[in-house]
Amino acid sequence: MCRLKIYMQIFLLLIVISAKAQNSNTNSPYSRFGIGEIASNVFGQNYAMGGTSIGMRDPDHLNPNNPASYSSFDSTLIGAPFIFEFGFSNVITNLSSSNDTYIGNNTNLNYLSIGYPYTKWWFGNIGLKPYSNVGYKIITTENNPNIGNIEYCYNGSGGINNVYIGNSFKPFKFLSIGFNANYLYGFIKQTNTLTFSDNDNSAFNYQIEKSTRISDFFYNFGIQFHHTFINSVTEKKHRFNFGLIFDNKTNLSAKRDTLAGTIMGYNNESINYNSIIDTLRYANNVKGTIVLPRNIGVGFSYIYDNKLTVAADYSMQNWSDVTIFGINDSLSNSNRISAGIEYTPKKYNILNGFSNFTKRVSYRFGAHYSNTYLQFISKDEQLKEFGISFGLGIPIRKSKSSINLFFEFKQRGTTEKDLIKETFGTIGVNFTMYDIWFVKRKYD
Numbered sequence: 001m002c003r004l005k006i007y008m009q010i011f012l013l014l015i016v017i018s019a020k021a022q023n024s025n026t027n028s029p030y031s032r033f034g035i036g037e038i039a040s041n042v043f044g045q046n047y048a049m050g051g052t053s054i055g056m057r058d059p060d061h062l063n064p065n066n067p068a069s070y071s072s073f074d075s076t077l078i079g080a081p082f083i084f085e086f087g088f089s090n091v092i093t094n095l096s097s098s099n100d101t102y103i104g105n106n107t108n109l110n111y112l113s114i115g116y117p118y119t120k121w122w123f124g125n126i127g128l129k130p131y132s133n134v135g136y137k138i139i140t141t142e143n144n145p146n147i148g149n150i151e152y153c154y155n156g157s158g159g160i161n162n163v164y165i166g167n168s169f170k171p172f173k174f175l176s177i178g179f180n181a182n183y184l185y186g187f188i189k190q191t192n193t194l195t196f197s198d199n200d201n202s203a204f205n206y207q208i209e210k211s212t213r214i215s216d217f218f219y220n221f222g223i224q225f226h227h228t229f230i231n232s233v234t235e236k237k238h239r240f241n242f243g244l245i246f247d248n249k250t251n252l253s254a255k256r257d258t259l260a261g262t263i264m265g266y267n268n269e270s271i272n273y274n275s276i277i278d279t280l281r282y283a284n285n286v287k288g289t290i291v292l293p294r295n296i297g298v299g300f301s302y303i304y305d306n307k308l309t310v311a312a313d314y315s316m317q318n319w320s321d322v323t324i325f326g327i328n329d330s331l332s333n334s335n336r337i338s339a340g341i342e343y344t345p346k347k348y349n350i351l352n353g354f355s356n357f358t359k360r361v362s363y364r365f366g367a368h369y370s371n372t373y374l375q376f377i378s379k380d381e382q383l384k385e386f387g388i389s390f391g392l393g394i395p396i397r398k399s400k401s402s403i404n405l406f407f408e409f410k411q412r413g414t415t416e417k418d419l420i421k422e423t424f425g426t427i428g429v430n431f432t433m434y435d436i437w438f439v440k441r442k443y444d
Helices: 002-020 067-072 199-204 354-360
Strands: 080-096 101-117 122-144 148-172 175-196 206-230 237-247 250-264 275-292 295-304 308-317 334-343 362-376 381-395 402-413 421-437
Touching: 067 122, 067 148, 067 175, 067 206, 122 175, 175 250, 206 275, 362 402
Parallel strands: none
Antiparallel strands: 080 101, 080 421, 101 122, 122 148, 148 175, 175 206, 206 237, 206 250, 237 295, 250 275, 295 308, 308 334, 334 362, 362 381, 381 402, 402 421
């Protein structure tokens, strides 16, 4: 009971930290499009393996990207296995154009999640993680021979969070199915300002603010086929897993406030201080719909003798179908391929000593490539993304708990055609706390 109280206190504390950090999760100018920059849906172990997760099952880690994987918990134990995971990351972002460079830095709480079994065939998971992040400030200038210098400023902040409850069922020894019930909520503020540098034109400075609130449910589904056999000659264990994830196109309910008008003066360092003196448009609590794309993915993993794991994924999303309050943001269908490996020399080694400890460490590596949903038709360019990652799973003595470190180097975009290239360096840590509940203690 004491440990339960500790876990709940940590859980509540991390929720508070997550709420306070919502507006500082990205510096990407591309978060201006759609509903922002879509957050990763994988945890520390999978992150270090290139984000590969659809066909992966691990009884010591949580994997919400495929909810069917929750059934991998060891239900043969006396008591109920319980897993509590949370992770942090620090991202250094380098933004470069053909004539300028900017470096940003963000430290974020990535997720927190609790997994547990209801019965030997029914398993659950609850958690909190970001769904999308918005954080950008773009300033461009134009010299018009008839008007003079014109400055355009685009500013955005906020994001969408995801609270989910997952369920996984194992109707047969070789089959697991699952789903996540997700509640999305959040706030996105976007401000566009048009200003004239010449004093004679300052009366025509213009600003429009759009504040969008999202609050609705959506569901995603997963299935996994799994088979284990032992070679009678080598006595080595082989495990094969095949996974599929799917969620349909979803309509989210949203409300939007819009305020537009001319402004007195201008401060692009803190755009919220600009004061609208002549309101040209005002709309409050306008109901609308945000359409999320259809998503489908397949993946597999192969585990040899509890030492070597090899896995790969392919997924695609129909972002061209997405509309926000009835407007298509010129997004494109995206696809992603990833692969990863994990090697643990002796996972269940119980001998003491540093050399024996290093044999229990998991060594991970992965890579991914994607055609993103960001497409600029006027420039005939769909942005590509490539990343490599690696990490360590460090076991905690006399426990199945672990500390998972991961590192990623990623590039997106290009400096050609007046676009922006983004280079990301990420370092993160994930804590996996494994415990057994509801065990009757025996005393002599």
